[in-house]
Amino acid sequence: MASRPGPIxxxxxxxxxxxxxxxxxxxxxxxxxxxxxxxxxxxxxxxxPQRLVYTVEDGKVHGFDLYKNHLNASFDFILKSYNPNHKISLYYDSIEVSVAYDDKIIAFDYVDPFHQPRHNVTRLEVKPMARSVPLMGSVSKNLRIEKSSGQIELAVLVKARIRFKVGIWKSSHHTLKVYCKPVGVQLDPSRKFETTYCDVNS
Structure with missing residues (x-):
């Protein structure tokens, strides 16, 4: 009788x-x-690690013109970035700053890459511009009403690609998102700007 084959x-x-x-x-x-x-x-x-702190320290608008539901304006903002960490520095490799009104992006600007040392305060001067930006009728109407009041409430958004550095170690890229609202921009230069504190996610 033949034997059965064994397991392979x-x-x-x-x-x-x-x-x-x-x-x-x-x-x-x-x-x-x-x-x-x-x-x-x-x-x-x-x-x-501690969360970064962002504030909008100043904001101005120049050449504000809203004609046939198209907006032209140039904005000047000073953003303060505070890195409270004593052992972590940051590399900002790309930074986009947008200005929104009623959830509509109306202006944007870019910031040159920079390195933020540990426990450091860096002020960024950004100049977003709106060039013939089309607005829906309701958005345009609300903006006209706010303009007549002498103050426009905006949102300032920052999106950046950052890397963390601890000692000689550098992290991979992370996306930093900063949301500042409401940012009250005065059309009357005699009125004082109020600092806006921002939400930071990284």
């Missing part, structure tokens, strides 16, 4: 050994996760 590639794993193998794999995965979490915790405790 050696002896199969017995049913008794399978639970032990699965248990070893699970334990290995758990230990790896715990080790990575421990390293992250140690790094976090050593670095103590």
């Amino acid at each position: 590639g050696g002896q199969p794993i017995s049913p008794q050994r399978r639970p032990m193998l699965v248990r070893c794999i699970v334990i290995g995965i758990v230990l790896t996760v715990v080790l990575v979490g421990f390293v992250v915790l140690v790094v976090w405790l050593a670095v103590r």
Whole structure:
């Protein structure tokens, strides 16, 4: 009587050994996760990262003209970026600044890349421009009403690609989003601008 062929590639794993193998794999995965979490915790405790702080310190508008629902204007804003971290510096590789009214982007500008040291305050002067920007009838109407009151409430948005630096280590790129609202721009230069604090997400 012919014998039955044996398994290819050696002896199969017995049913008794399978639970032990699965248990070893699970334990290995758990230990790896715990080790990575421990390293992250140690790094976090050593670095103590803090959220960046952004404010709009000043805002002006020039050449404001709203004709046939098309807006022309140039804005001047001073943004203050505060890095409160004592061990983390930042590289801003690209920065876009937009101005919105009633959720409609009406002007934008770009800022040159720069490095922000640890525990540093950097002021950015941005000059977004609106050039014949078409507005819907309702948006144009609301803007005219605000103009007649002497103040326009805007939103200033910052979107940047940043990298963090701790010692000699640099992170990969992250997207920083800053949202400042309401930014009250005075059309009467004798009226004082009020600082606006921004929401920061990175």
